[in-house]
Amino acid sequence: xxxxxxxxxxxxxxxxxxxxxxxxxxxxxxxxxxxVILSNPEISSLDSYSDVYQYCTARTTxxxxxxxxxxxxxxxxxxxxxxxxxxxxxxxxxxTRGKYQFLSPEFHGVxxxxxxxxxxxxxxxSSTIYGGFSSGASFLYELQCAGISVPEGITQKxxxxxFLNQDGTLRRSCSCKKTVAAVFRANIPANPELYNRxxxxxxxxxETRKNIQYLTDEEVAKIKRVLxxxxxxxxxxxxxAGILALVxxxxxxxxxxxxxxxxxxxxxxxxxxQQKAAVPLELPPAASVGNAIYDxxxxxxxxxxxxxxxxxxxxxxxxxxxxxxxxxAAKIMAAAGIRQNxxxxxxxxxxxxxxxxxxxGNGISQPIISKIxxxxxxxxxxxxxxxxxxxxxxxALGIERFPLRMEVFANA
Numbered sequence: 001x002x003x004x005x006x007x008x009x010x011x012x013x014x015x016x017x018x019x020x021x022x023x024x025x026x027x028x029x030x031x032x033x034x035x036v037i038l039s040n041p042e043i044s045s046l047d048s049y050s051d052v053y054q055y056c057t058a059r060t061t062x063x064x065x066x067x068x069x070x071x072x073x074x075x076x077x078x079x080x081x082x083x084x085x086x087x088x089x090x091x092x093x094x095x096t097r098g099k100y101q102f103l104s105p106e107f108h109g110v111x112x113x114x115x116x117x118x119x120x121x122x123x124x125x126s127s128t129i130y131g132g133f134s135s136g137a138s139f140l141y142e143l144q145c146a147g148i149s150v151p152e153g154i155t156q157k158x159x160x161x162x163f164l165n166q167d168g169t170l171r172r173s174c175s176c177k178k179t180v181a182a183v184f185r186a187n188i189p190a191n192p193e194l195y196n197r198x199x200x201x202x203x204x205x206x207e208t209r210k211n212i213q214y215l216t217d218e219e220v221a222k223i224k225r226v227l228x229x230x231x232x233x234x235x236x237x238x239x240x241a242g243i244l245a246l247v248x249x250x251x252x253x254x255x256x257x258x259x260x261x262x263x264x265x266x267x268x269x270x271x272x273x274q275q276k277a278a279v280p281l282e283l284p285p286a287a288s289v290g291n292a293i294y295d296x297x298x299x300x301x302x303x304x305x306x307x308x309x310x311x312x313x314x315x316x317x318x319x320x321x322x323x324x325x326x327x328x329a330a331k332i333m334a335a336a337g338i339r340q341n342x343x344x345x346x347x348x349x350x351x352x353x354x355x356x357x358x359x360x361g362n363g364i365s366q367p368i369i370s371k372i373x374x375x376x377x378x379x380x381x382x383x384x385x386x387x388x389x390x391x392x393x394x395x396a397l398g399i400e401r402f403p404l405r406m407e408v409f410a411n412a
Contacts, residue, residue, distance in 0.1 A: 003037060003044050006080040010034050013079045017086065021315025033072045049077040050101070087318050099141035100133070104149040107140045110187055117186035125253075125275055135176055136183040151187075151194060156201040163203050174205045213345045215354040220246075222336040227292075233335055236300040237310055240292035241325060242332045245348040247286050249355035251275070252325035252348050258309045260297075265290045 078084040118129045188195045253275040268290045270283040302317040310320040330346040
């Protein structure tokens with residue numbers, strides 16, 4: 001790892017962050033991390049900043065400390081290698097690559113091919129590709145621990161124990177199987193016979209779904225009240241984001257990346273390109289959305305020339321992070337006094353379920369709902385069908401064939 005560029009130029013990074021209003025304690029901690037890298041020969045001799053993180057994990061058990069190091073090392077890596085300053089628009093954390101670093105050269109090649117293939121396709125966002133990369137590398141690492149270090153050595157007998165316990169219960173999920181299949185498919189051009197055979201070796205797994213949580217009418221009424229209250233603890237930014245999610249069912253990533261030029265207040269419509277589905281979406285007019293965004297922009301939003309509608313509440317007022325958009329949902333529900341148990345979902349995704357289930361209950365056709373919800377595939381709507389209580393009740397079975405004693409209904 002060449003640290004000469006970092007040694008010569010890191011004061012520019014520190015000066016930039018101070019000038020752009022970063023918390024002085026945060027900047028001091030980052031500078032201390034840089035000086036540790038520069039002064040410790042054991043660290044500076046490592047091959048990459050990912051290796052620096054692995055070095056740190058072996059010497060501390062503090063989760064908060066490791067989380068901060070992930071962020072700091074991400075900032076340092078981008079500045080040292082590409083001259084990039086932090087701007088709150090991209091993920092700051094370094095990608096540690098999971099089990100990849102322990103794989104054989106042959107398995108390295110399998111995963112590198114998968115990553116290059118997905119990046120070339122441009123369909124999946126980077127975080128999805130990274131998640132698949134980590135899952136695939138973990139699968140190959142387990143095979144490697146069983147003595148298999150080349151794709152040609154993989155057999156059906158070696159794959160089954162990775163997915164299933166001896167009693168037939170799942171060790172890995174159906175989503176993991178789909179990821180492994182995607183990794184093998186990406187490598188088919190290199191050896192069609194081998195990788196088609198490996199895909200056929202993957203076991204048939206019964207896909208299970210957890211019970212779908214949904215917003216009740218009472219919960220929606222409480223959310224609407226708290227979003228409309230002028231004296232609630234919510235900021236205008238949080239209210240605008242909440243109304244967007246409630247009316248349009250937008251994903252956190254699309255709320256966070258909403259740009260000013262995508263909002264037409266005169267015609268009261270939004271024209272966005274969804275990050276997950278990568279397809280354009282024009283949303284119908286809604287006065288409540290336009291008013292909320294206007295109030296936020298005029299009365300609260302920092303005037304810093306940013307192209308994004310929603311900004312961080314802390315300096316240097318960069319674009320709202322996707323994780324922060326999820327936190328806004330939790331704040332709204334806390335203000336409304338709902339969903340405060342640990343097991344209850346609090347993210348904006350449950351607002352999407354409410355929208356889809358409500359449209360289904362009102363007889364809107366599935367293709368139209370898929371378009372409104374921004375689903376690239378109509379099959380994505382299937383997970384919402386279990387919350388369509390209006391139509392599910394039509395299939396309820398009567399109890400006439402199962403006579404019950406009158407005492408059962410005595411306290412009804």
